[in-house]
Structures are given as structure tokens and as C-alpha cells.
Amino acid sequence: MQIIESSKQYDVIIVGSGAGGGMATKVLSEAGLKIAVVEAGPFFDPANPEQQTQLKWPYQSPRRGAGTQRDFGDFDMAYGGWEIDGEPYTRKDGTQFDWFRSHMLGGRTNHWGRISLRFGPKDFKHKDVDGLGDNWPIGYEDVAPYYDKVDKLIGVFGTKENFDNEPNGYFLPPPKPRLHELFYIKGAKKSGVPVIPSRMSMLTKRINNERGVCFYCGQCSRSCSVYADFSAGSCLIFPAQKNGGQIDLYVNSMVREVLTNDEGKATGVSFVNKEDRKEYSLNAKVVVLAASACSSARILLNSKSAQHPNGLGNSSDVVGRYLHDSTGSSRSAFIPDLMNRKPSYNEDGVGGMHVYTPWWLDNKNLDFPRGYHIEVWGGMGMPSYGFGFDPNALNRFFGLPVGGYGDSLRNDVKKYYGSVVGMSGRGESIAMRDNYCEIDPTVVDQWGIPVLRFHYKWTDYERKQAKHMHETFEEIIHNMGGKLLGDAPGADQDYGLLAPGRIIHEVGTTRMGDDPKQSVVNRYQQLHDAKNVFVVDAGPFVSQADKNPTWTILALSWRTSEYIIDQLKQQNI
Amino acid sequence: MDRRESLKSLLAGTAGAGLLLTGCNPELSEETQQAIAKGTSNYGRTPKEAAHDDALNAQQFFNEHEMSSLSVLTALILPNNGTHKSAAEVGVPEFIEFMAKEVTSFQLTLRGGLAWLDHASNTHFGVAFKDAPEANQHELLEPISYPDLDLPSRQRPLEVQFFSLVRNLTCTGYFTSEEGIKDLGYKGNQPNVWDGVPQEVLDQHRVAYDSEWIARCVDQSQRNITAEWDDDKNLIT
Numbered sequence: 182m183q184i185i186e187s188s189k190q191y192d193v194i195i196v197g198s199g200a201g202g203g204m205a206t207k208v209l210s211e212a213g214l215k216i217a218v219v220e221a222g223p224f225f226d227p228a229n230p231e232q233q234t235q236l237k238w239p240y241q242s243p244r245r246g247a248g249t250q251r252d253f254g255d256f257d258m259a260y261g262g263w264e265i266d267g268e269p270y271t272r273k274d275g276t277q278f279d280w281f282r283s284h285m286l287g288g289r290t291n292h293w294g295r296i297s298l299r300f301g302p303k304d305f306k307h308k309d310v311d312g313l314g315d316n317w318p319i320g321y322e323d324v325a326p327y328y329d330k331v332d333k334l335i336g337v338f339g340t341k342e343n344f345d346n347e348p349n350g351y352f353l354p355p356p357k358p359r360l361h362e363l364f365y366i367k368g369a370k371k372s373g374v375p376v377i378p379s380r381m382s383m384l385t386k387r388i389n390n391e392r393g394v395c396f397y398c399g400q401c402s403r404s405c406s407v408y409a410d411f412s413a414g415s416c417l418i419f420p421a422q423k424n425g426g427q428i429d430l431y432v433n434s435m436v437r438e439v440l441t442n443d444e445g446k447a448t449g450v451s452f453v454n455k456e457d458r459k460e461y462s463l464n465a466k467v468v469v470l471a472a473s474a475c476s477s478a479r480i481l482l483n484s485k486s487a488q489h490p491n492g493l494g495n496s497s498d499v500v501g502r503y504l505h506d507s508t509g510s511s512r513s514a515f516i517p518d519l520m521n522r523k524p525s526y527n528e529d530g531v532g533g534m535h536v537y538t539p540w541w542l543d544n545k546n547l548d549f550p551r552g553y554h555i556e557v558w559g560g561m562g563m564p565s566y567g568f569g570f571d572p573n574a575l576n577r578f579f580g581l582p583v584g585g586y587g588d589s590l591r592n593d594v595k596k597y598y599g600s601v602v603g604m605s606g607r608g609e610s611i612a613m614r615d616n617y618c619e620i621d622p623t624v625v626d627q628w629g630i631p632v633l634r635f636h637y638k639w640t641d642y643e644r645k646q647a648k649h650m651h652e653t654f655e656e657i658i659h660n661m662g663g664k665l666l667g668d669a670p671g672a673d674q675d676y677g678l679l680a681p682g683r684i685i686h687e688v689g690t691t692r693m694g695d696d697p698k699q700s701v702v703n704r705y706q707q708l709h710d711a712k713n714v715f716v717v718d719a720g721p722f723v724s725q726a727d728k729n730p731t732w733t734i735l736a737l738s739w740r741t742s743e744y745i746i747d748q749l750k751q752q753n754i
Numbered sequence: 755m756d757r758r759e760s761l762k763s764l765l766a767g768t769a770g771a772g773l774l775l776t777g778c779n780p781e782l783s784e785e786t787q788q789a790i791a792k793g794t795s796n797y798g799r800t801p802k803e804a805a806h807d808d809a810l811n812a813q814q815f816f817n818e819h820e821m822s823s824l825s826v827l828t829a830l831i832l833p834n835n836g837t838h839k840s841a842a843e844v845g846v847p848e849f850i851e852f853m854a855k856e857v858t859s860f861q862l863t864l865r866g867g868l869a870w871l872d873h874a875s876n877t878h879f880g881v882a883f884k885d886a887p888e889a890n891q892h893e894l895l896e897p898i899s900y901p902d903l904d905l906p907s908r909q910r911p912l913e914v915q916f917f918s919l920v921r922n923l924t925c926t927g928y929f930t931s932e933e934g935i936k937d938l939g940y941k942g943n944q945p946n947v948w949d950g951v952p953q954e955v956l957d958q959h960r961v962a963y964d965s966e967w968i969a970r971c972v973d974q975s976q977r978n979i980t981a982e983w984d985d986d987k988n989l990i991t
Binding site: 223230231232233234236237238239240241242243244245246247249250255256260333336338340341349350351352353354355356357358359360363364366367378385386387388389390394396397398399400518519522523524525526527528529530531561562563564565566567568569570571572577582583584585586587588590591594595598 | 796797798800803806807810811830831832833835838845849852853856857895899900901903918921922925926927928929930931932934935937938939940941942943944945946947948949950951952954955956958959960961962963964967968970971972973976977978979980981983987988989
């Protein structure tokens, strides 16, 4: 089958429309460049009533929101999941990595937790602190101006705390804590664990006239129809279009490879149109990959040519390596003092927590490197599939019978409604050369594109960190007068450490560095091996920090976009 | 500003955003505003997901007898109490029918369990479970409704596993129905302005807000004033 070549000439092709791709689209189009955005999934606008799930009731779904079709439930706004029909990936040597993909305009920014944390000075130079992993070639001071701009453009609530390694930002005011969060604050303080207002990208206050202000439905995972939370489509790509940007959106278009010429420079990309299954090519002066850390690595590895026999950008053999995800482990508890609540008010709040604990300890006194932050959850949420299961299981804490049936179950459910809280630790793992994704030569997806094969092992660094998380959770729960649910996971279960990939913070596959033998991109996220190809997702992260990656993806993508504009002006690329 | 007024200004803010949306998506904004005001009948399916729902809805797993038995059983688990309808009256049997097709691993437990109930009822009372007098139905259900918690759930007798599954589906089906949500008292899933836990609730649970903390939280009367900061990152509006 012939590849159908478009006669259009673009300045920049951007592959992927999530945080990195959305920011590049905005900054580059506003500089007057002609942009093609190539997205593997369909068009999506949270304001489109055909696609909208916000403010739906559980009974509007025949499965009452169960997670049988979408991994996080019917109303979650991610088209995709851990497994996608016809688009497999494989694993190697009995190791596990679970890969979450969301194919739609805006990608995973439509459903993410909106926890918007800056990396701190130590996070860019952590090798200097503990000798592990590598330093970034850039420091906080290089990124800070872009964090500032992201804060103002997109909006993030929080408070100036002057907290070590948790830089202040241009914050909107945070929402007041919920009831169970007051219990958490009290319990944590008793153990000297600090708690501060969350830092999340919902508009608790107006930032411009294009986006609405949060109306506290707690459903940011459904993507906000008045654009009061950050999603890349509603906050970056649509405004860029409205500002007159020359942007062509190619949706349902799965990129196979970056095309290169005899000099090894990129000339464009080829992609499969999922609707007609035909293969197309687009031409551009610059290619920006923003397909997600692993998808961008896959595209590079599949872009083999005489000039790039090991895959584009892979002369170092580093593409796909140093893959790392956040550590994650959780515990929940029953809090008797939160029984018999009066559901007389609406406590949906913003989607997710109003308070959290940033990393607070010095690793010198600990048996593991790097930290974790604690997210807290609970409250009188909207019932969904699973609500009311084992309706009186908590009776066992009072020596009362568990089971039975009849009208009394109604009272049991109401008595315990809102009395369970949970804590999740999200920490930093050490990037390892031997944790990687590569091309599996034995499998292609339904578009004929070779798929990824993962190899990933946790080390004792992460296991000991998870053990510490549980010790902290248990202490705080004890302080809250709570009863732990379930047994503490032991060494045989890696202390409850979730499989890598489960926290969906995978980074590091095209890491940044000054040495082309040890890294894939330079400090401007430009391939060492092809200067008109850039990577603006989380692939270039040298280390992951105990922070969620999105705010740093946005800041770095903005910084790289300005560099691209400058380099095009200077005719260097 | 009191709650009612903040709600007004909130809704003004929402409408403002809607008007602006008109600019870029004229064909959507009116509908969107209506959808926000009152959920539309669909629930945001992709074409593939909608086709899956249609395919399941075109099939019938339980026969008529089994459906009637589920009605009787779910109404015993959560009966009409005079104030609120029974689980059977708010669509729980239909929900269980859907879930049996959606999660095929439920099928054997549910169908086998219903057959077990009928066999037990026929043996003891000479009549199918659904037609047995209520006292006899209780005689059959009581012993299987209190699981031995020391046994892992999969090692419990089939009839106990069956009853636990039906009870779970009944409770979740009921409390996710319009009636059940009203019964529970859940007040959310609608535009509002969160301004903290009411004082009487704080008092009931013997906690208090820290005044320094609250002073830094959002002043909801200023929510529609565009944010501005000084160079030291202090919000000044």
C-alpha cells in the first residue's frame, strides 16, 4: 500500500496533544508558525454534551459507573486504559510494567488528578545529595520563569509556605479543608508530619474571561465543561485556535515513525489514519514528539533509517532506558469519630484532596533514598458501583454481627457513610538503566506498528520507602483514633508497592543530558542526533522527584517551544 | 456574602463562560448549558461503548422465572419501609440482569444460587422460593446471610457466596438509584460554592478550623474577580 503524501508544508508537526503537546501547540502557533497536531485518538471537548460525563448520575449508566469499560469507571474521561484492544504491549523476563494510555485530544490531562507541583532545586540535582542516579543538566533557576508563566496562564491553587524544596508559586487561594481532612491534619501534626493546602490546577478564582470558575462538583476526573480545571484541549489548544493560530488537527491518527532525509534530519512523520486504515505522511521543518514518554520512545525506536540504524536519536542506546514511575502504596482506615455523619451539606469540593503532606524528612536518618508525599482521601462522595458492598462489615469493630439483610442495612450504610479515610504515598524511585522499554520484534499492533516490550524491577530503595509509608500511615491513623482496614502488606508483597506504571507518572525514556553518549536530548529537549526533532513529554526527565510530572512537562515544553522559535529565526534548524 | 448569594454569583460566572463558549462552539454552548443545568439522557459514550451497551441490552440472560425470583429476593434484602421504595421497585433486578451480562463471572454464581434457593424451597416447603410464604423465605435466607468471616470468601459455601453477591449488587444498585441517593441524603453533584464544613457539623465531630489556615483560603465573594499578583507572588485581588 502506498503512503499518501500531503502537499501541505508545516513549520512544526506535534505528535500528541496532552500537556506537552498542548503547550507546544499554544506557544508555537502564537508565534505565527503553521502547526499540524497529530493525535492518536478522537477529537474531544468536555463541553460537548455527546462526550460529557460531568454531573451525570450513577443511574444514567446501566452499570452504575462500574470500571468494566473504563478502568477508573464509566464517567472517567480517559479513552483507553491499561489495556487497549488491538494495541498490545508485552513484558520481559517475568517483570511487570503496566502502561496506561489515553487516546483523545488532550490525552491524560482530561482525567488526571490536577496535583500541580513544581520540582524543587534538589529535585534537579539529587545526585549531589545522595550520589544516586544523575543530575539534570539544568537547574531550578532555568525552569522557574516557566513555572511562573504556567501558574499564571493555567492557574493553580496553593499557599506560599517557604517549605524546603517545595517552591512557592503564583497561587490562587485554596479551598477550605473537608471534615475528614481536619481529622488528618490533627492526626498528622501529632506525629510531626506537616500538612499544607493542596496545590492543584482548578480555578478557585477567575484567571481570565475564557474559562469558568470552579463550581465544586468534585469531578475533575470527568474533565470540566466550563474549563475550570486544566485539560490541554480546553486550556491550551482551543484558546490557541481561537487566537487565530494556524493549527490543523489530525485526529484518530497513529504515528508510526519520524521520516528523515539523507542527512539524517527529520522531514516529517508518517501515520495511520484509524478510520480508513491508510498510511499518510506529513512534512515539516520541525518535529516535536509529545506522545507520552513511552509512546515517543516507541516512535523513535521504530524510526530506523540508514542514517539512524538503531532508531532515531538512539546512537547512545539510551532511548527507552531509565524508565521510571512514582512509587505508590495506600492504606485505608475506619474512623469511629466520623460515624453517624449528617449528610446535610455538599462536600464534593474540588476533585481530590484539599490538603496534603509534602516530603518532610531528611534521608540521612533513613534507610532509603528520596521521599514521598501523602495524598489523603475520604468523605461523603457520590455513590457509584461498589458503594454499599459489605454494608455492615465495619460492625466487626463493635462485636456486632456482620451480614443479614432487611431494612436495617439502610441504617448500617448511613451510619458508616463518610467514616472511611485513606492515605496514598507517592514517592520518587531511582532511575535505572536496566528498567526500560524496547521494541518487541515478535508483535505488531492492529496498525502494523511494532509494539513496546517492558522490563522493569523495583529495588530495595523503593521497597523500603513503601515500608516507611505504611509505618507513617499507621501512626497517623492511630492518632486519628482510627482502625486500620486490612493487614499491613509485608515483605512478601513488597510492602504494598504497586506495580510500576500504576501511578501513571512514567518518565525518563529519552533523558536529557549534555553528553550525547549518555542521553537522548540536550538541555533544550532537542535530539543530539537530529537537531530538528524535540521531545516535550516526560521522556526527557532525568529523575522524577516525589512530585507529579505535569507542571514540569508544561514548563519545559514552553521553554523548548521558545527555543524552537529562536532557532528557526536564526535558521539553525 | 451568604450561601445563596454566592450561588447566584457562581451561576453568573458559569453563564459567562457559556457565553464565551458560544464564540468558539456556537452549535454546542446552549446544549452544554442545559446539560449542566440538567443531565442529558446519554452518559458520554464513545461509539464503541454505546454499541457494547446496545449489544448487552439486546440480550436477556435471566429467564422470566429468574427475574421474578430476583425481584422477590432484592425486595427482601432492601424492603419498602413506608418512606422509601424497595430495591425491586427502583430497578435493581434489571441492574443485576445487566451486570450478569457485563461481568460473565457472576453468571454461574447468580443462576446456580437462584436454582439452589428453589431446590431448597421445594425440598422444605414444596414450592418455588418466590412463591413461598415470607416466613419460609426468611428461614432459607437467614442461615446463608451471615458469612463465616474467618473463611476466605471463595472458600465459603456457594449459597453463602451467592447471597453475599446479591446483597452487594442490591445495596449498590439501590444506593446508586435516584431513590437510594435521596434515602442516603447525598447533597452533591450540582453546582455550588464550597465554603467549608458547617459549624454544627464541626461541633458534632469536635473539631475546629484553624483561623490562620482559613484566613489563607478562598474568599468566595471574590471568586469572580480576576486574579492578580505582586512580584513577590502575593495575590492582590
